Amino acid sequence: MAQLPANTADAFHRGRFWLVQPKDTGHRAGADALILAAAVPTDFAGRLADFGAGAGAAAMAVVSRCANAEAVLVESEPEMAHFARLTLNHPQNASLRERASLLVADVTLAGEDRERAGLGRNAFDFIIMNPPFNAASDRASPDVIRQKAHVMADGMFEDWIKSAAAVLRSRGGIAIIARPQSIGAILAAMDGRFGGAEIVPVHAHAERNAIRIVVRAWRGTRAPLSLMPPLVLHEGSDNRFSARAEAINAGAASLLGD
């Protein structure tokens, strides 16, 4: 770990937790992690896993807001796992430390490999995930490359959501933040595994297309899907945060009012 990049420690939830993360890369956590964390009900009590936790922003935001939550940061990339460890050991996070831990494991493992990696069946009450975007599919590119990226991204959701279903107890929850264009792949991967999906579109501005979706659902139910009112992050000519976005950023509100 001698070659680790420069890092920063940044306050979130108005200083209730701190995140240690690389200073100059594209991995830096922000609004997405806080919105994802807000999909966990405030009164959630139990064991949560953050799949692909990175430096730990979403998981720490859950334990910060939900007093009875325990979180396991699941990260396979050594460099990001190291930052997750630095986050957990940061002195300002001491009061949260006993409810958060790190598991270095690849969430795309299956079957016995997954169990051996520490991701046992029925071991969790809630899974949150912010799967890495495939940046290639955002760029202008020939149809063939774009289609390949599309298939890769679809396969990723299938792998991640299948693993989530395997490690969740019955009626356990899942929450995902992703780009709107992934909605089909997410719902296809949830089909037969999760029900009662609630989709929240996230718009930077009310009059523009959604930049993210949050999908929350429940293991082993067949309740119908709901499409919720959107979360609008910015409003007004001065581009300030909306009151709702401000409350989510501050760890003072859940996304779905529970």
Place this chain on the structure above:
Amino acid sequence: MAQLPANTADAFHRGRFWLVQPKDTGHRAGADALILAAAVPTDFAGRLADFGAGAGAAAMAVVSRCANAEAVLVESEPEMAHFARLTLNHPQNASLRERASLLVADVTLAGEDRERAGLGRNAFDFIIMNPPFNAASDRASPDVIRQKAHVMADGMFEDWIKSAAAVLRSRGGIAIIARPQSIGAILAAMDGRFGGAEIVPVHAHAERNAIRIVVRAWRGTRAPLSLMPPLVLHEGSDNRFSARAEAINAGAASLLGD
């Protein structure tokens, strides 16, 4: 046709077209048909089919607003086809009559059966559809019945969208209005056939869950999906139509601004 139920003739688009439909059944057309029709670009020029046209509200709304559109009302149920005929022959629709016709055919036919029924390959530039809801899945019911209804509804979208793909020219458009819970089945059926999907959530009120979605997409493209700002139908304490809903009801605006 001696046993036809009582009917009414109702003005739409501020009297620019009239609809003859049964008086006392659940088949009566309304806001859904007008919103669906609004998904067709105003400058659309070409041949459109309205799959499951009923009495013809959506198709007539298209020819009423889009001066260069021709519409084929495709309906298999004899009673509803009769009402479609009455609509086409209504004296108040005389100016639209030469751009609208009826085809009595089942859109779920496949292959040569579909072609023999008059739904030829590459025969259309745009398809609109408002597939019948399976009311059973809305009622409280045992999981088994609900799951069966779910599977039936999913199969219906696959059948209808597959037929639409077969009869559309390359780069032709499709627009569907449906319940939000059908979004997964719709996107699954579109996968590999249609691209560039634009989804518009439709909310009766801004603060409540969506009651409908409109999905518009294009045959044979691989452009990514967009989730658009919602259409909100009612606003204010007096529950009046929003300006946007009013314009759509009046045939004065398209849904997607084109």
